[in-house]
Amino acid sequence: MVRRFVAALALLALSLPVQGGAGADIETLSWLSGQWLRVDGDKRWEEHYMRPAGGVIVGMSRSVRPGRPPSVEFIRIAPGADGRLTYHAHPLGQAPAGFPLVEQGPGLAVFANPAHDFPQRITYRLMGDELTATIEGPDGDAGMRRASWTWRRAGPAP
Template sequence: MRRLPILSVLLFLTTPAWAAEATVEDLSWLSGQWLGEEGGKRMEEHYMRPAGGVIVGMSRTVRPGKVPEVEFIRIAPGSDGKLAYHAHPMGQAPASFPLVESAPGLAVFANPSHDFPQKITYRRTDDSLTATIEGPGKDGAVKRFGWSWRRAGEAP
């Protein structure tokens, strides 16, 4: 009878289920309508529940007297079959960020060849959602920006 080394068995038993290749359903915690306000601007993130292997989302920032900033988002497998955050910000070229880390309530997407941002992190805690983007600034120093939202409703 062949026996597995004890370390292999322990690693198998202690490896969380989410450590396997993530699926779009694993990120269903993003679903919903998220609202925030900061410095006179209203920030919204809306994510539909996963369907057909895709989460569809949009972001809108409204400032008094200015044209709203809008971004369309699709979280779906990329050309390599792995999950990615596909962003299409208003007035900019689309960019894709492969999922590099995930856990319940956490998703980290990164694309080191993109100018800025190179990393996008989403975290959910109860009825709160935060996002951070980061990457190199023009001076080479790391720039980081973050947003926070509260749940406003369920996703359609």
């Protein structure tokens, strides 16, 4: 009876999100690795993340829509100056921004930077073969803004 209780408690502890912070291992985010795709007619959204290697995950995002220039963003997830895993976003035509990992769990990573204009929070969640990214934060006088994208796994990580 006691062993069952301890085993159930251990499983519960493993399923709960944990706070990100200094010393978080890049391998705990390996579930992001892969090729992710969303297609809606002639619109296409892609995310690509390489497997962790050398303490870093390298990624890129691209969206292609007719009549608009493609949107491209380069991403690097690696320890920041303080040792915390940080999502470094490099959107084309914009200044790079860093978002330290503040929460993580199985299939969950939350990065936040309250000093950034928008977004201030980036959440990645894996559910089965779908990856969802949500960005949120203040949007001037309009209050809070939130946007989400969901991709399906299209292939393994390079």
